[in-house]
Amino acid sequence: MSSQDDRDSTGAGEFPKLDFSTFVLSIVGSTYIHLGDAPGPDGHSERNLDLARQDIEILGLLQEKTKGNLAGEEERLLDSALYDLRMRFVEVSKET
8 A cells, every 4th residue: 555545544634525516626726825814835925927828818718628527517607616716816907
């Protein structure tokens, strides 16, 4: 058994199941950090609109490249996340 298997089977250091939705949500979380809406790993909030824009572009690329290949729930998640993040990006951009 590998150390990854040990970690998953014991529950210690357990990671969420990696699927498309988890992947999208990880990028969404990163975007909110870059928008200054959530603290980063160091506990501080700092805006970086260039990185936020890049995250949003990555999600847009995923949307384009996966069109017609997602389950309904995955497609709704991605569409909703992109809409919300784009609107928030516009709001934050106006503040600066």
